[in-house]
């Protein structure tokens with residue numbers, strides 16, 4: 001990401017809600033939270049989410065069918081995003097790893113596959129929950 005694009009009101013509301021959230025949020029829970037601020041239809045939420053993902057400010061966590069605010073929107077140097085998802089408390093940590101990305105791209109090279117992006121979702125138990 002270079003410059004943060006000008007966000008619309010809806011996009012700002014959705015991004016703020018995701019930034020406040022402790023765990024990934026579904027489009028419907030976002031709609032519930034933002035109904036009073038004027039978001040009435042699922043389509044409005046989906047449109048905002050789509051743009052925010054395009055800008056690299058939000059990611060979709062496929063296995064949860066939910067969305068998270070990017071943990072480091074201004075320094076995404078890698079195309080591979082890894083999510084560590086705690087199945088106990090719902091916490092999601094996002095990180096990137098150059099070695100993983102090299103391996104994926106290496107496979108792509110060997111198989112004439114051109115990778116644009118990749119997301120890896122790890123499920124398990126976070127440090128807090130393991131300690132408890």
Ligand SMILES: [Zn+2]
Nearest residue numbers: 070071072094
């Ligand atoms: Zn990110």
Ligand SMILES: [Zn+2]
Nearest residue numbers: 086089126129
């Ligand atoms: Zn946990």
